[in-house]
Amino acid sequence: MRDKQTLMKIDLHSHTHYSDGSLSPEELVLRAHNHQLDVLAITDHDSTAGLEEAQACQAGQKRSLQLIPGVEISTRWHGFDIHVLGLNIDPAHPVLTQRLAEQSERRDERAQKIGEKLAKMGFESVYEDAVRLAGVGQVTRAHFARALINAGIVSDFDAAFRRYLGKGKRAHVTPQWPEIPEAIDWIHAAGGDAVLAHPARYDLSAKWLRRLIVYFKDCGGDGLEVLHPGLSPDRRRQMASYAREYDLKASAGSDFHHPSRWTELGKNLSFAEDLVPIWQNWSIN
Numbered sequence: 507m508r509d510k511q512t513l514m515k516i517d518l519h520s521h522t523h524y525s526d527g528s529l530s531p532e533e534l535v536l537r538a539h540n541h542q543l544d545v546l547a548i549t550d551h552d553s554t555a556g557l558e559e560a561q562a563c564q565a566g567q568k569r570s571l572q573l574i575p576g577v578e579i580s581t582r583w584h585g586f587d588i589h590v591l592g593l594n595i596d597p598a599h600p601v602l603t604q605r606l607a608e609q610s611e612r613r614d615e616r617a618q619k620i621g622e623k624l625a626k627m628g629f630e631s632v633y634e635d636a637v638r639l640a641g642v643g644q645v646t647r648a649h650f651a652r653a654l655i656n657a658g659i660v661s662d663f664d665a666a667f668r669r670y671l672g673k674g675k676r677a678h679v680t681p682q683w684p685e686i687p688e689a690i691d692w693i694h695a696a697g698g699d700a701v702l703a704h705p706a707r708y709d710l711s712a713k714w715l716r717r718l719i720v721y722f723k724d725c726g727g728d729g730l731e732v733l734h735p736g737l738s739p740d741r742r743r744q745m746a747s748y749a750r751e752y753d754l755k756a757s758a759g760s761d762f763h764h765p766s767r768w769t770e771l772g773k774n775l776s777f778a779e780d781l782v783p784i785w786q787n788w789s790i791n
Contacts, residue, residue: 514544517772519759525550526648528764531560543772547574552609554597579689590689595698602696616679617645623677647671687725701729701757706741723752729784733758735769756781
């Protein structure tokens, strides 16, 4: 399996416009082909809505590309938003579909409350603009940030979160996400592997990050995303060492949302050969 990994270009974390990505499933698949990917996981936030469209698009392509059905589930842990990737899932499994439907309702309720808070500040049109920007997908804080930028209220995403949308700010609404063990159970029920997404991105000290990883492992988690954008060489080595120390399989993904010079599908995602890949027991063609 490691021989395949060295020969194949694999990206196990990407988003479409069904969550907070800007590309349609078809556009994402075509971009994956343009960048010569062999394996791509589509992992929208709390949604599997784009998977069927992606498969339909790939069915019409001459070049091979294996699509791995996935999802990125939002959870809460000690007040932090922690994301768990479900990879190689059965997206039609009734447990998963029911729980994701409940997650969607929570997202809608949260978006409405954020919109109400912004309206009380005098920004009445921001919610409608965020809904418009979300299109077929779920309204996320990223859509609110874009709407705030479009309205000239803030200059960039950082300002939107720093002034209004971030934790403790005037338009922040604490999400009602499930606990980590619940998300892992949903993923396992659907036959998938549970991976702790972008562990180095959480605002955690080294001590607390270790606590999170240990807890994730104890709850039945399968893998750790050891490579994702923005990691320094030292942080890459640190994430790999955590995977070894806690006997977690390794995953890697671009966390692609939009075409940009900072992130790209399949870019710099090869990890050390002594790590056990999350796809070890999958049927990789």
